[in-house]
């Protein structure tokens with residue numbers, strides 16, 4: 001599709017979560033209604049696991065089929081009602097053969113599901129004295145890359161831990177993406193260390209916008225999310241970021257910055273691919 005405009009208004013909803021799925025989804029619904037009324041964004045993003053508590057023991061219980069499950073239907077209706085794109089954070093998805101995935105759904109203004117990204121890199125880490133988490137105890141990994149087209153702008157989708165894998169972001173850049181959106185829920189160990197660093201790194205390496213949307217921090221939850229949903233521009237500057245509480249961030253994205261930085265720092269045409277692809281590669 002040809003580019004309709006270089007400016008796109010985004011709204012990031014950093015939402016409070018709870019153990020009550022209906023409350024979580026209705027909170028998203030009311031925040032979407034509110035931001036549409038006040039700011040008329042073109043694209044709205046939600047957090048990772050926004051309809052359920054984030055924890056391996058909860059994924060199956062809260063899982064739904066896509067697109068006929070309760071959460072999907074709510075997002076589809078809202079996208080259609082308000083003529084917006086919704087990158088619907090993630091929900092635990094009940095897939096084929098009873099497998100559960102951590103899945104991002106993307107809804108077009110028609111109400112149609114235009115993409116579904118299943119987290120490709122499962123969050124399995126063990127930081128001594130910090131955090132141990134093993135998504136693979138209950139989740140299966142997705143195997144497909146996901147890009148969408150919004151008004152002529154190509155956008156890649158990743159989920160949280162996916163951001164640590166620079167190959168995935170590079171692949172999206174090589175496919176022509178101008179932005180990567182990661183619904184995410186970093187924690188109080190890796191958040192302060194790596195949250196901003198990873199976003200600015202992916203933006204800088206690939207000269208595109210990086211957008212993350214986190215749940216709000218709840219210190220009484222079993223998994224305490226870091227918050228600080230963020231938009232980083234292709235110069236690797238933070239355009240806007242949230243604090244740690246429930247918050248809506250609205251920003252106008254200027255996609256002309258992508259071309260600007262790519263022209264002025266043309267690393268993608270300066271790569272010595274002739275030298276990198278050697279026998280040493282992969283060692």
Ligand SMILES: O=C(O)CCC(=O)C(=O)O
Pocket residue numbers: 048122123159160161162164184185186187190191194
């Ligand atoms: O990579 C990290 O430190 C956090 C990742 C995470 O929380 C997730 O994948 O859900």
